[in-house]
Amino acid sequence: MTPNFEKMTKTELRAYVISHPDDQNAFHAFVDRYTSDAPSDTYGMAKSPEDIKTIEQLIRQKTSDR
Numbered sequence: 001m002t003p004n005f006e007k008m009t010k011t012e013l014r015a016y017v018i019s020h021p022d023d024q025n026a027f028h029a030f031v032d033r034y035t036s037d038a039p040s041d042t043y044g045m046a047k048s049p050e051d052i053k054t055i056e057q058l059i060r061q062k063t064s065d066r
Helices: 010-019 024-037 049-064
Strands: none
16 A cells, blocks of 8 residues: 555655655655745846855855754
């Protein structure tokens, strides 16, 4: 019987994928779940030293939020 990946929490799905590394369906469900929740923020190329500082601040802010 195939588990219902949609009913699993992220933690349960992650644990299942780790314990069943050959289950491609589980892996795809895992990737789909995590990429659908990922923010899609994009930023342009830095054009000045000020832009680089701004980007560094944004990165620090985004990584400290987690």
